Structures are given as C-alpha cells and as structure tokens.
Amino acid sequence: xxxxxxxxxxxxDTQRHSFYVTMRSRSSKxxxxxxxxxxxxxxxxxxxALEDHTAGRELEAGKISKDLTVxxxxxxxxxxxxxxxxxxxxxxxxxxxxxxxLIPGLGDIRLRELTGLQVQQYLNQKxxxxxxxxxxxxxxxxxxxxxxxxxxxxxxxxxxVETAARPASTTPxxxxxxxxxxxxxxxxxxxxSMEPVVKLAGYLGxxxxxxxxxxxxxxxxxxxxxxxxxxxxxxxxxSVDKDTKNQASVRRLGYGGLExxxxxxxxxxxxxxxxxxxxxxxxxxxxxxxxxxxxxxYQPDYLSGYLQKLLAKKGLPYVTxxxxxxxxxxxxxxxxVPLFGISRALGHSNTTTTTRIYMHLFDETHLSVVQxxxxxxxxxx
Numbered sequence: 001x002x003x004x005x006x007x008x009x010x011x012x013d014t015q016r017h018s019f020y021v022t023m024r025s026r027s028s029k030x031x032x033x034x035x036x037x038x039x040x041x042x043x044x045x046x047x048x049a050l051e052d053h054t055a056g057r058e059l060e061a062g063k064i065s066k067d068l069t070v071x072x073x074x075x076x077x078x079x080x081x082x083x084x085x086x087x088x089x090x091x092x093x094x095x096x097x098x099x100x101x102l103i104p105g106l107g108d109i110r111l112r113e114l115t116g117l118q119v120q121q122y123l124n125q126k127x128x129x130x131x132x133x134x135x136x137x138x139x140x141x142x143x144x145x146x147x148x149x150x151x152x153x154x155x156x157x158x159x160x161v162e163t164a165a166r167p168a169s170t171t172p173x174x175x176x177x178x179x180x181x182x183x184x185x186x187x188x189x190x191x192x193s194m195e196p197v198v199k200l201a202g203y204l205g206x207x208x209x210x211x212x213x214x215x216x217x218x219x220x221x222x223x224x225x226x227x228x229x230x231x232x233x234x235x236x237x238x239s240v241d242k243d244t245k246n247q248a249s250v251r252r253l254g255y256g257g258l259e260x261x262x263x264x265x266x267x268x269x270x271x272x273x274x275x276x277x278x279x280x281x282x283x284x285x286x287x288x289x290x291x292x293x294x295x296x297x298y299q300p301d302y303l304s305g306y307l308q309k310l311l312a313k314k315g316l317p318y319v320t321x322x323x324x325x326x327x328x329x330x331x332x333x334x335x336x337v338p339l340f341g342i343s344r345a346l347g348h349s350n351t352t353t354t355t356r357i358y359m360h361l362f363d364e365t366h367l368s369v370v371q372x373x374x375x376x377x378x379x380x381x
Contacts, residue, residue: 010046019046023053052076070114071107073155074098077146089233097142101126106143112156116163119143123164133167140166175319176326177202179334186260188314196264196290197303201321203261204253205328205346208300208321209233215287221269224256228347233300249347329354 002015009022016039023036040046052075075098082094105122106114119140126136144161151159177185182202189195200206200214204226213232220227228251255261268289275295276283284295291297304321311318319327325346332342343354 006043009050010043012043019043021046021050021053023050066110066112068111068155069107070109070111071103073111073150074102074107074146077149081149093138094142097139098146101139102143111150114147114160116160119161119164123167127167133170137166137169140164174326175317175323176330177317177319177324178327179331181317182324182327182331185316185319188316189310192310193290193292194303194307194310196268197298197321198307198324199261199264200290201324202328203258204255205325205332207231207325207347208303210249210347211290211321212288212298212300212303214289216269216272216289217287219265219289221265223254224262224265225252225254227252232297251344251347253345 003011003013003020005011006019011020011022012018013020019040019042021038021040023038024034038049040049048071052072078094078098082091086094102122105125106118109118123136123140126139127133131139140161144159147156147159147161150156185198186195186202189198197208197211200211201208206214206228209231210228213230214226214228215230218227218229219225228249231249255265272286275293276286279294282294285291285297286295288295288297300321307321308318329342329346332345333339339351339354343351346354348354
C-alpha cells in the first residue's frame with residue numbers, strides 16, 4: 001500500500017507524493033459521525049489544515065482556545081456561516097478573499113491579539129501590491145463581517161477592523177452608447193451569434209448573467225413578454241444556474257410593438273426548432289434562448305470576450321455588455337422616461353440604487369433641466 005500514517009490523522013502517499021488528512025466531525029442534521037479525507041501537497045499545509053479543523057470542532061463545542069488564530073476563525077466562519085447560506089458565486093468570492101489573501105496575510109495572528117494597526121497595514125500592503133481600491137474595500141468588508149460575528153458570540157470584546165480606514169471608493173470609467181451608436185452596433189452584428197446578446201442588453205437592459213440564463217420557458221411568445229427569474233454565471237470555470245440578483249430583479253419585460261425584437265425572438269425560436277429536428281437527442285439543452293450551436297449555454301466571460309473581438313473587427317467604439325445596460329438607462333433617461341420606470345426595468349431594488357449607479361449618466365442632463373426651468377421663468381416675464 002502506497003499510503004502510510006506519519007502522525008495522527010495524517011498519512012503520506014509515496015506514489016502521489018501527497019499528504020492526506022482525515023477529518024472527523026458530526027453531521028449537523030442527525031449527529032452521525034462523518035469522516036472526510038483531504039489531500040495537501042506539503043506536510044506544513046496538512047498540519048495547518050488539521051489544526052484549523054480541530055479548532056473548528058472546539059468552536060462548535062463551545063470551547064474557545066486562547067490560541068485561536070485569525071485564520072482558524074476565518075475558516076470556521078466561512079464554512080459554518082457563509083458556505084451553507086450563500087449562492088455559489090458569492091461563496092466563491094468570499095473564499096478567494098479569505099483563503100488567498102486574508103489568511104496568508106493575517107492568519108497566524110491570535111484572534112484576540114489582532115490590532116487595528118495590523119489590519120491597516122494589511123490593507124495598505126494590498127493596495128501597494130496593485131489591488132484596486134474597490135477590491136481592498138471588499139477585503140475590509142469580509143474581515144469586518146467575520147470579526148463582527150466573533151464579537152456577537154463574545155469571543156471578542158470589540159471589532160478592531162472598525163478602527164482601520166477603508167480606501168476611498170473609486171468610480172469606474174463607464175463607456176456607453178447613444179441611440180445612434182447603438183443602432184450602428186445592431187446593424188453591424190446582424191446575423192451573428194452576438195446579435196441576440198447585444199439586443200437583449202441594449203433593448204431590454206439585461207445583465208449578461210440574465211442573458212445567459214434566459215430560457216424559453218420564461219418567454220411568452222404570444223404575449224411577447226420575457227420574465228427574468230434566473231441568471232447563469234461561472235464559478236471556477238463551471239457554469240452555475242442561480243436566482244436573480246435580488247427579488248426586485250424578478251421582472252416582466254414586454255417587447256411587443258418593438259418589431260426588431262419581435263422578429264429576432266421568432267427567428268431564434270425557428271432556429272431552435274431546426275436544430276432540434278436535425279440533432280434530436282444530441283441537442284444539449286432545449287431551453288436556453290441564446291446558446292452555442294448544439295444547445296450548449298454560453299458563459300458570461302465568453303460573451304464579453306467575443307463582443308470585444310467583434311467591436312474591434314467592425315471598428316466600433318469600446319463598450320462592455322454592462323456598458324450596453326448603461327446605454328439602455330441613458331437612452332431611456334434622455335427620452336424622459338421616469339426614473340422609477342427605468343429602475344424597475346433594470347431590476348433595481350429601489351430608485352436610490354439606480355441613481356447611485358447611473359448618476360454619471362443623469363448628471364449630463366442637468367444642464368438641460370436648468371435651461372428648461374430658466375426658459376419657463378423667462379416666459380413669465
């Protein structure tokens with residue numbers, strides 16, 4: 001046998017040159033003992049993993065060791081408080097921040113000995129390494145949430161992250177199209193696989209994840225109404241279906257009377273019927289509105305990358321799929337569509353969200369507002 005025990009609960013595989021850690025715990029449902037074996041490339045990593053697991057079991061039992069480290073608490077908080085209750089994309093983001101940054105940077109410090117100065121030094125270092133301010137703010141937020149949980153459980157008396165200053169948020173540079181450029185885009189990509197993608201983003205303001213997750217079962221072809229109830233994203237290169245961003249993102253968008261969209265949706269439906277007749281059971285999935293030939297659904301990053309290639313080839317200005325969503329909001333606002341209606345169409349929870357995200361668009365119309373008021377007052381003189 002190639003695997004031999006070298007210390008309690010750790011074995012070494014002489015063929016694979018890897019270390020295997022046996023972790024024992026009780027199921028949260030029925031209390032039945034469970035056994036999990038995990039593989040690590042080095043003995044140091046294996047020992048650390050076993051120590052973290054042991055610390056987690058002690059926490060579950062209500063035992064708080066004075067030697068409990070930041071890393072051990074973060075792992076416990078992540079596995080017990082975040083992973084079971086959040087979406088796959090959210091847990092992936094939290095896991096990357098915790099395990100790739102926070103634990104390597106602060107993990108060895110005893111939890112009760114962590115200071116605000118150490119947190120501040122960590123945040124400053126991350127900025128010095130080239131992470132943007134908004135990303136470092138996310139690190140601050142994740143660490144704050146984790147330590148706040150420790151404070152609520154009376155493991156800590158205060159949350160030292162509150163004394164560390166977050167870097168100022170930066171407003172990203174937005175690129176968006178006016179109605180004329182949007183029309184040029186639609187004409188340039190007519191007949192390509194990206195035509196339905198850019199029209200769903202530009203005409204209806206859909207997020208790219210919502211475009212990837214749109215299914216025919218959510219399209220009422222007779223009433224010409226699309227219901228947005230699902231999204232599709234990628235986590236570690238694997239496609240994941242999920243609910244929409246929030247409850248407000250569940251919305252019904254009518255395209256009746258918009259001849260371009262009516263024609264497009266019917267053309268996509270006929271294309272689906274032709275591929276089904278040709279491929280039969282070999283067709284990958286029969287429900288996605290936009291997909292690769294053969295029915296394989298798109299991933300958001302693929303669409304984003306392909307759009308940039310086509311824009312360069314067609315000589316069109318730079319814009320992202322999210323920029324087309326911005327364009328939808330901008331064009332709607334320029335045509336005096338009420339903010340409430342724009343917010344509902346975009347799937348925002350309230351108009352405050354819309355204003356905060358798209359303020360750079362709305363600011364550009366303030367001059368016309370002032371001019372109209374001035375004209376009205378002048379007419380009264």
